[in-house]
Amino acid sequence: MIESALREQICTLGQSLFDRGLTMGSSGNISLRLDEGWLMTPTNACLGRLDPARLTRLDAEGRHVDGDAPTKEQFLHWAMYAERPQSGAIVHLHSTHSVAVSCLPDVDPHNCIPPLTAYYVMRVGTLPLVAYHEPGDPAIADAVRGLAGKHAAVLLANHGPIVAGKNLDAAVYATEELEETAKLHLLLHGRNPRTLTEAQVASLQNTFGSP
Structure with missing residues (x-):
């Protein structure tokens, strides 16, 4: 896909995420890997009102x-891409239900959401928690880098998810799946739900591979 089309895709999907309430204000960001460098949504940009010509190029x-x-x-x-050469795009949101899960005191830091559905396992896999850091703290990159090689998605404590995919569609679909499963997890929290077994x-992993 030529760069102009990729720029349009970032803006179209950004607006879709914004219009459905998965991001708000100027929160969240999207990036897409190019043959040489990458495109990214700029600072203080609303994902619902992106201009293809003004996207950041790195x-x-x-x-x-x-x-x-x-x-x-x-x-x-950058930290995710460095550990995931197979990933072509990344979505980072402050989506409500995922952030809510990241604030739970009893969350499993190795896997924040249990395997409630097959599509969650197929698109997200396991979701480790990254300890809280202030926004913009470079130390988060080291924490993310330590997990990204084995996980397509991580959850920043009291902040939100970072989700990688082989392309932008895949990253967005996985982000949406994560948010909906986070909502299910909160609805079922404390009710001892039936989850998928290890087998x-x-x-699923043998049939469909890892995300």
Whole structure:
């Protein structure tokens, strides 16, 4: 896909996420890997009102090349890409239900949401928790980098999810699946729900692979 079409895709999907309440204000950011460098939504940009011509362009080393200034959270994306050469796009949101899960005192830091559905396992897999850091703290990158090699998605405590996919559609679909499963988890919290067994999860992984 040519770069102009990729720019339009970022704006279209960003508006879709915003219109459905999965992000608000100027929160959240989207990036997409190019042959040389990557495109990213700029700092203080509303995902519902993106301009394709003003998207940030970064080179392969993460240096600002063109467009508006990059978000201060660009290093989160950089850390994920560095560990996931198979990933072509990343979505980071402050989506309500996922953030709510990240605030629970009894969340399992190794896997914040149990395997409630097959599609959650197929699109997200396991979701580790990254300890709380202030927004913009470069130390988050080290924490994310330590998990990204084995996980397509991580959850930042009291902040929100970072989700990688082989392309932007896949990253958005996985982010949506995560948010809906977080909602289910909160609805079922404390009710001892039936989850998929280890054998059922393993079967899904053998059939469909890891996200």
